[in-house]
Amino acid sequence: xxxxxxxxxxQIAPQHVPYAxxxxxxxxxxxxxxDVVFNWDHFFPLSGDRGGLHFESWTQLGxxxxxxxxxxFGPLVNCNSYRNPDLxxxxxxxxxxxxxxxxxxxFIFGTGSGWFQHDYDEYGYEFGTAGSxxxxxARDLPRIRARWEKLNPAxxxxxxxxxxxxxxxxTLRIVAEHADIWHSFxxxxxxxxxxGVLREHCAAVGRDISEIELSTGTSVRGMxxxxxxxxxxxxxxxxxxxxxxLQPADPDLDAVRALLRWRDRANA
Numbered sequence: 001x002x003x004x005x006x007x008x009x010x011q012i013a014p015q016h017v018p019y020a021x022x023x024x025x026x027x028x029x030x031x032x033x034x035d036v037v038f039n040w041d042h043f044f045p046l047s048g049d050r051g052g053l054h055f056e057s058w059t060q061l062g063x064x065x066x067x068x069x070x071x072x073f074g075p076l077v078n079c080n081s082y083r084n085p086d087l088x089x090x091x092x093x094x095x096x097x098x099x100x101x102x103x104x105x106x107f108i109f110g111t112g113s114g115w116f117q118h119d120y121d122e123y124g125y126e127f128g129t130a131g132s133x134x135x136x137x138a139r140d141l142p143r144i145r146a147r148w149e150k151l152n153p154a155x156x157x158x159x160x161x162x163x164x165x166x167x168x169x170x171t172l173r174i175v176a177e178h179a180d181i182w183h184s185f186x187x188x189x190x191x192x193x194x195x196g197v198l199r200e201h202c203a204a205v206g207r208d209i210s211e212i213e214l215s216t217g218t219s220v221r222g223m224x225x226x227x228x229x230x231x232x233x234x235x236x237x238x239x240x241x242x243x244x245x246l247q248p249a250d251p252d253l254d255a256v257r258a259l260l261r262w263r264d265r266a267n268a
Contacts (some may be wrong), residue, residue, distance in 0.1 A: 004213060006235065006266040008259050009036035009243040011076050011217075014055040015045035016249045022055065025248045026064055030071050032253075033260055037064060038076035038110065038243065043119045047247075050118070058091055065099035065107065073099070074108030076183065076243065077164040081114040081125055081133055085140035089147035093155045100156045108181070109144075110162035113137045113171070134170040141178045162215065166190070168197045175212065176201035181241065183215040188233045191216060195237060215241035218259065226255055231262055 010029050014022055029037050041057040044050050057075050064073050078088065088111075096105030113133035114120070120127040128136075141161070148155050162181035165171040175182045176198060184191050195209075202209045216239050218226050231242065244259055246252065 004240040006263045007035035007241045008033075008256075008263050009038055009076075009215070009241055010034050010256060011038040011040065011243055011245045013046070013245065013247050014039050014057070014060060016048055016052045016054075016247075018053065019055055019060075021248050022060065023063065023067060025246070025251065026067065028253075029246075029256070030068050032256060034071060034256065035263075036108065036241065036243075037068070037071050037073045039064075041075045041077060041079045041082065042116055043123060044116075046116070058095075061095050061107070062098055065095050065105075068099070068106070069101050070106075072106045072108050074110045074162065077110040077112040077162065079114035079116075079119070080111055080137045080140055081120070081128075082123070085143040086147045088140075089144040090151060092144075092159055093148060093151050093153075096155045096157070096159055097153065103156060105156040105159070108160050108162050110164060110181075110183070111137070111141075112164045130167075131170065134167065134174065138170070138174050138177075141174070145178075166194055168194065172198045173201045173205075176205050176207055176209075179212055181213040181215050183217075183241075183243070184239075186216060188230060188237065191234065191237055191239070213241055214239045215243060217243045217245060219243075219245045219255070226258055226262075228262065231259075231266075235266060 012022060012025050026037055039057050039060055045052045045054050092107060092109045096107040099106040117127050160180040161178055162183055163175045163179040164183040164185060166185050186194055199209050216234055242259060244256055
């Protein structure tokens, strides 16, 4: 794979704290030297009290665009089911412009097919099936790209598309066709196997897998760990974007600093 520098992303869970805490946490991540800040696109907390404090993704992304000057940022991930694809494209283009401090935006369009049924039920969206939601994502991504080409003004740059998920039949095919970044949600053993599947999909669509930046988590859902051995194994597999899940109600800043130190050693 084409080599890239190692980057650190931090997903700041927009739950269980006032908005001011989220804003201050974003500022602290930029000050610490984090490369990318993510939130998530849900309407209710994913852990703890499901009726607890929670904030919507895209309005927060507009605020992140305005308050920061260096970091890239985006949703990990946008739910394709919640908004018309042309509207998604226009929102992304607008946030891209808001974030442009020297004429070039910093927004990453992280997206996926959606999975949290409580969101769908409470907000009146049709849940469908995993397959139908993935089919919709595959249909809508070309429409989003096409809308970016029509908008006036156009995006400030070719907005990177990050796709999160690991389904081997449909999701990885969509990754091969459309993703600039693939967030694997995989532990190292699973990642190694799925990379083989992704290579097959890339070959089928005539794409070089080296064009896709590999991203993975280090802290939640069994995706990995912060020990050097695990990070180095993921790095050897080609991962260059390492994401840490931060709970702003009880932030583990020592873990973020440790990951940043490992990044700096890997890039030395």
